[in-house]
Amino acid sequence: MWAPRHPDTQLIAYLKGELADRDHRRVASHVSTCAECTRALEDFRKILQDLATSVPQPPEIQWGAYRAELRQKLEGRRQPLWGWQWLLRPLPVALSAAVAGALLILAFPSGTYRPPVTADLAFLEETAVASRLDLLQQYSMLERLDLWEDLDVIQHLDTIQPTRKS
């Protein structure tokens, strides 16, 4: 059996009187013969009415203080000059260049700046050595050094040197 298509999403617009004449007539005609849509329309009307007459009000605030605070925020955000326009001013550019230069001189006083060895760099170094360990272990000398280090002999090389037989 053919069932009429309910104009669900048009019901609110119908209530608000926003539909074009043709659509309005079509919805009105449908509602007049459809009990379900009639009930829905009545419930929607009631809910909208209830909501409109009971809109909760926010806590009151002092509007003078509100505007003063807004003005303060706006002043804080406001730049004297915006974006690229700032670059067109020679004085700020010259001053900025001078400050930047001074900072560079202060940062590198001797011209022999070396970056500090960080834990990350040490870790990288260890990783590099570890990756070549097999190669290093092929050298007998290094093996001996390892042995000496293991035996805590390496710290006393000077004292044991004379007793060694080459």
Added chain:
Amino acid sequence: MELSDEVLCQRVANRDEAAFDLLVERYQERAYRLAWSILRDAEEARDLSQEAFIRLYQAAESFGQRARFSTWFYRILVNLCLDHRRKHRRWRGVLVVDRSEDESETSLIERQPAPFQDPVEDLGKEQTMKVLWTAVDQLSPQQRAALLLQVQEELPTAEIANVLKCSEATVRVHLHRALSTLRKLMGK
């Protein structure tokens, strides 16, 4: 003769501070109330409504008068609120009468002009309104924004669509779903 909002906004674009102050005075209550309706937090509503005015000041040049000023401004405000809500998703149980916000214990009914009604009937109605608005708080942000713009600001569907940056058909779907949800929750 009173200047229109659109003319004032044009003047704000030319950095007319007096025009800006006038627009703030005209819209401050509506902006704060709408922000509060979406966020249900007085501090956030105050902050975001002020932020909307700052955006207005900064972007006044881009107001092309293709829409009404109110629509353009509501769009800034509602987007700010929805973005804020998205970032700080706090689906806490928000009650209509939030005691923590010092509403002087006034009930919804006390704020309505209905002096000759039966107190027992009032109490029942007050409870119904509480349930209804609590249900509104549980709607999706888009549905809720559409419903608030409809009920509170009484905007036509075309303007709600403009504020929410969607089609009128989408707004109708939002409103229909919102009201169907409320209808179901209210046991109708």
